[in-house]
Amino acid sequence: MTAELETAEGRETLRKVAIDPVSRIEGHGRVTLLIDDDDQVCEARLHIVEFRGFEVFIQGRPYWEVPVMVQRLCGICPVSHHLAASKALDRVVGAVPPSPAAIQLRRLMHYGQILQSHALHFFHLSSPDMLFGFEAELGKRNIVGVAEAYPDVARQGVLLRKFGQEVIRATAGKRIHGTGAVPGGMNRHLSLADRDALRADADQMVAWSQAAVELVKRLHRADPGLYDVFGVFRSGLASLVRADGAMDLYDGVLRFRDGDGGIILDQVPDQNYRQVLQEDVKSWSYMKFPYLMERGPDLGWYKVGPLARVQNCDFIPSPLAEIERREFIDHGKGDVIHAPLAYHWARMIEMLHAAEVIRDLLDDPACTAGELMAQGTRGKEGVGIIEAPRGTLIHHYQVGDDDLVTMCNLIVSTTHNNQAMNTAVREVAKRYLSGRKLTEGLLNHIEVAIRAFDPCLSCATHALGQMPLVVELAAANGEVIDRVVRD
Amino acid sequence: MSKQFLFDGRPVAFEDGQTILQAARVAGHYIPHLCWHPDFPPHGSCKLCIVKVAGRHVSSCAMPAKEGMEVESNTPEINGERRALLQMLFVEGNHFCPSCEKSGNCQLQALAYDLEMTGERFAHFFPERPVDASHPDVLLDFNRCIFCELCVRASRDVDGKNVFALTERGINKHLVVNAESGRLADTDLAADDLAANICPVGVILKKRVGFAKPIGERTYDVKPIHLVAMEDGK
Ligand code: SF4
Ligand code: FES
Numbered sequence: 001m002t003a004e005l006e007t008a009e010g011r012e013t014l015r016k017v018a019i020d021p022v023s024r025i026e027g028h029g030r031v032t033l034l035i036d037d038d039d040q041v042c043e044a045r046l047h048i049v050e051f052r053g054f055e056v057f058i059q060g061r062p063y064w065e066v067p068v069m070v071q072r073l074c075g076i077c078p079v080s081h082h083l084a085a086s087k088a089l090d091r092v093v094g095a096v097p098p099s100p101a102a103i104q105l106r107r108l109m110h111y112g113q114i115l116q117s118h119a120l121h122f123f124h125l126s127s128p129d130m131l132f133g134f135e136a137e138l139g140k141r142n143i144v145g146v147a148e149a150y151p152d153v154a155r156q157g158v159l160l161r162k163f164g165q166e167v168i169r170a171t172a173g174k175r176i177h178g179t180g181a182v183p184g185g186m187n188r189h190l191s192l193a194d195r196d197a198l199r200a201d202a203d204q205m206v207a208w209s210q211a212a213v214e215l216v217k218r219l220h221r222a223d224p225g226l227y228d229v230f231g232v233f234r235s236g237l238a239s240l241v242r243a244d245g246a247m248d249l250y251d252g253v254l255r256f257r258d259g260d261g262g263i264i265l266d267q268v269p270d271q272n273y274r275q276v277l278q279e280d281v282k283s284w285s286y287m288k289f290p291y292l293m294e295r296g297p298d299l300g301w302y303k304v305g306p307l308a309r310v311q312n313c314d315f316i317p318s319p320l321a322e323i324e325r326r327e328f329i330d331h332g333k334g335d336v337i338h339a340p341l342a343y344h345w346a347r348m349i350e351m352l353h354a355a356e357v358i359r360d361l362l363d364d365p366a367c368t369a370g371e372l373m374a375q376g377t378r379g380k381e382g383v384g385i386i387e388a389p390r391g392t393l394i395h396h397y398q399v400g401d402d403d404l405v406t407m408c409n410l411i412v413s414t415t416h417n418n419q420a421m422n423t424a425v426r427e428v429a430k431r432y433l434s435g436r437k438l439t440e441g442l443l444n445h446i447e448v449a450i451r452a453f454d455p456c457l458s459c460a461t462h463a464l465g466q467m468p469l470v471v472e473l474a475a476a477n478g479e480v481i482d483r484v485v486r487d
Numbered sequence: 488m489s490k491q492f493l494f495d496g497r498p499v500a501f502e503d504g505q506t507i508l509q510a511a512r513v514a515g516h517y518i519p520h521l522c523w524h525p526d527f528p529p530h531g532s533c534k535l536c537i538v539k540v541a542g543r544h545v546s547s548c549a550m551p552a553k554e555g556m557e558v559e560s561n562t563p564e565i566n567g568e569r570r571a572l573l574q575m576l577f578v579e580g581n582h583f584c585p586s587c588e589k590s591g592n593c594q595l596q597a598l599a600y601d602l603e604m605t606g607e608r609f610a611h612f613f614p615e616r617p618v619d620a621s622h623p624d625v626l627l628d629f630n631r632c633i634f635c636e637l638c639v640r641a642s643r644d645v646d647g648k649n650v651f652a653l654t655e656r657g658i659n660k661h662l663v664v665n666a667e668s669g670r671l672a673d674t675d676l677a678a679d680d681l682a683a684n685i686c687p688v689g690v691i692l693k694k695r696v697g698f699a700k701p702i703g704e705r706t707y708d709v710k711p712i713h714l715v716a717m718e719d720g721k
Contacts, residue, residue, distance in 0.1 A: 060618065062626055064697025069586040093695075177585060179698040187701045373699075402620035403694055 031446055033429055044429040046422050046450065055408040063089050063399045064183055066408075070395070071177050073412070079113035079168055080388035082181055084395040087251070088384030089183035091271075092399045094376025101370035102185035107250045108361045109171035109180060110386065111354040114249055115205070116164025117389035118306075118351040121454050122212065123157025126344055129448050130219050153215065156208040160351070163198070163205050167358055170194035185373040195362055202359035206320065209352040213324050216345045220331075231340045231424045231431075231449040234259035236292065236302035237312045238416065240387050243267070245314030247325075247353065249387035255312055256292055256302060261336040264292065270385040273394055279411070289419050290411055301419035303338075304391025305453060306346035311336055318360070321353035340424050340452035347454070388413050390454050414455045424449040492556040499552075507547035507558055508536055517713040518560055519569055519598055521687055522635035523548035527644070530636055533576075535569055535598065544568070566602055573599050574608045579658075581613060581630035582688075588697045589689030591705025595633060596688075597712035612658070619664065621672035624694055631689045632662045638691055642682035650674045650682055662690070 032045050054073055058066055067085040071078035083106055090098055097103065131150060165175045170190055172178025180186055220227040236259055240252035254268035254276070268276055279288040280297040291300035302308070311329065316322040328349060331337065361367060384395045391413030398407035414421075428449045489500040494511050501510035506529065508518050521533040529549040536548045539559040547560070559565060576582075576595060584590050598604075616629035634653055639662075642650040650671075654663045666673035676683060683691055702708065706715055 062618070062620065062628075062694070062697070064695060065586055065588060068588075068698055072585065173701045173703045179702045182698050187699055188704075400620075403626070404618070404620045 031425060031450075041429040044422075044426040046418075046425050055410060058397075058408045059405050061405055062403050063092055063397065063405055064403075066397065066405060067181055067183065068177070068179055070410075073410075077113060077117055077388050077390065078177055079109055079172065080386055080393050081395070082172070082178070083110055083250070084384040084386040084388070084393050085397075086181035086183060086384065087386065088382040088395045088397050089399075090185075090374075090384070091379045091382025092397070093184040094378055095184040095374035096376060097374070098185045099371045099374045101189065101366045101372055102181075102374065103251075104361060104364050104366040105171050105186045105188075105190060105372075106181055108190065108358060108367060109168055110250045111357045111361070112164045112167025112171065114164075114354040114389050115209075115351055115358065116161045116168065118347050118354070119157055119160035119164060119212075121389070122216075122344060122347060122351070123154065123161070125454075126451060127153065127157070129444075129451070130216075130344065156211065160205060160208055160212075160355075163201055164354075166194075167198060170198060182373075184375060185371075187372065189369060189372065190362075190367040192368060195368060198358070199362045202355070202362055206352070206355040206359055209348070209355040210320060213345070213348040213352055216348045217327075220342070220345055227341045228337075228339050230445075231428045231452070232338050233420075233423045233427050234336075234338050235420055235423070236264065236295075236300070237261075237308035237336070238292075238302040238304050239309040239312045239392055240270070240385055241313045242317075246317045247309060247313035247315070247350075248317075249309070249350070249354075251386070254385070254392075257312055257336070259336065259338070261311070264295070270394075271383045273383060273385065273396075277411070279415075287415055287418050288411075290416055291419075302416070303420045303453075304413055304416040305343065305389075306350050307337070307340075307343045308391065309387060310346040310349055316349070316353050318353050318356035320356055321349055324349045324352060340449055343452040343454070390414060391416050414453075417453050417455065421450055421453050421455065424453070490552075490554045492552055492554065492558060494558045495561050499558075501552040505552050507538060507540075507545075507550050507552050507556075510552045511547070511558075511560070512717070515717065516560070517717055518547050519602065519713070520548055520716075521594055521598065521633060522637065524637055524685070527637070527640050530640070533633065533635060534572055537565060537568060537572075539565055569598075570602050570604050571608070573602060573604050576633050577604075577607065578609045578611045579614070580632060581611075581616065587631070587689045588692065589631070591702050591708040593689055593707070594687035594712060595631075597707035597715075600707070601712050614661075616661065619671050620694075621670040622674075622676065622694075623672070624678040625671060625676060625683050626692045626694050627662075627664070627671055628690055628692065629662055633688055634660055634662070635687060637685045637687065638662075638682045641685045642676070642680065646680045646682050648675055648680065648682070650676045650680075 033041055035041055054070070058069060061069065066089060067082050070081040070085045073081050086106070090096060098106075131153075168178065169175045171188075172180035173188060180188055237257040239255060240248060241255045242248035242252045254265070254270065254273060255263065256265040256276075258264050265276060276293055277290055278293045278297075279290045281288055289297065289301065291297045292302065293300065310316075310325055316325045328337070328345060380400075381398045382396070386393050392411075393413055394409070394411040396407075396409040397405055400406045425446055428445050432445045489502065491498045491500050492507070492510070493499070494514070494516050497516075499510055499514040499516065505513075508520065508523060511518055518536050518538065520536040522530040523536060529546070531546045531549045534546060536546055537544045538547045539562070540550070540556050547558070573595070577599070582595065584593070584596050587593065590596060616632075618629065619627040636653060639651045639653060642648045649665055652663050652665055653660060655661060663669065664671050664674055678693055683693070685691075
């Protein structure tokens, strides 16, 4: 392990390399490497500025505004926040459970979000690295390059994403920042016209998703020395699963495994997350480090997201994705797969699952008719947990008798993965950067490791890889010795 | 023959006592307005209804129509002024349409769309205006008040309760609740009072309604305000 790389000894005397901002990750990511006179990496840290201010902003607002407001938290997965908040606030209005129609419509919206986000991430942000190699020239390593060299792959990626966005629009009312889910249920059905239009494309989406899984598998198998090894480290896994152990990205109970795959905790009701999770604060990072209380901060951290989910569940409840899950598990030969690049493979398995779920939900009559709202005894508090594209997302609110939010706590996927991403950066820094001159390709290795986790800083508008990369060489006292700007 | 004036070059008939806005409206011409309401005397505060008469800018909601006057309303110059007025209103309060539950039913927002206000122009004041959630059925979000006094007038003149008032002047002007505690819960406002239902923006809101009606299907989502206003007498 590389925990010793978190804080170097005698760090005042070391040089610092900052990669800021990490390309294709929106402005807030920053990697600093402290390097000694022999170019040995002595310290590696990933700094992410978290949106903590939002929680204060929500306090004092009426609860019914919250599911709409929280969508502003994230440019890529607003739907996840929208739904997590709605689920939490169902408790406040006593809609436990919400109506069958509301649940199915929200599921549909959520799996549409998974599909569009996974498609975006894979095709736009990661496939360039994977298809061309991490050290390929930057001008080629983007979606335009993919479109030229692999036109079908690029086209399918675009259309899969569009389909996911259409599912969102049809359920939430708008492609971005819709208002479909409300505390207590939904405010609209799926129209028959939308249903029919989506249905017409649904089988194609399943087929393309299958092809995407094949593509990742092929890349993975072609270079196991890279894919199975790059940035690997052992950690626990965390996600929701359905009560029977099935993968469920919309609702369920919390399950935690250790790095060897043994179940540490299972069947933890979402409302009880605070009894098992704690957040550690480190002086050098704005973002907290959550961990499983019973294991403590040093051992209790974990990975969330596709790689965790595909291995944390007992099975995937849709046939094609389940076949792929088994193949994935077999690839681990009895051990848990921890390789960060396997995130991509797992992510595509989930995309396939999402496509299958959407196809089946479109045939569910609950989506087009039936009571949308439920009511019950008013509550003062609610927790909503959802498996967002990037991993477990927790929303927790307390609401006063006057309907205003008095407490809000959010733990986003990227926060859950904070320790894991830091560890990946350290691993990569140690193996690929130590003792060598810093090159563009090498720096990109670090970005590739971070990007595998799909931190929610990834931004669609930077999909062309045009975001400038600033590399700073500085002494640890802050003095900048050298500076490289990559446009 | 009835008396006439020219509205954007077209003859509009009027009766004595009618304002420019009223006469234009009867003739099917829309003039943007926020503080004017057909059931109340003109208020003349928002100035959205400005028109140009003989080279002067006047509030058409308050200015009586006169024989032979030439009124310019739907011109780039006047609409530009209206846009600037809207832009000022947007920065004077805290208007955040994307998460405002009044979105789609808000006249300020609808006018901004109608008058093609595409961006902001002035620095935000970010006034500190806490919400009053004390009343069991009605929420007050002072952040969005544009001081049209429709609630004040409705409560005083129609509901006979005098629940609201404006206080202070200029930049410090704000809406207050007429109770010793200053809390809405300590007034006799009821959710079906006219005052609780007349706010053109998102200040006085029925609680727990929120986004029950989807954005996209609301009044001004479906039809622009210049058509809606001509239909329902508002
Ligand atoms: S609360 Fe509404 S109706 Fe009353 S003055 Fe303010 S904007 Fe006008
Ligand atoms: S409508 Fe005439 S001043 Fe407001």
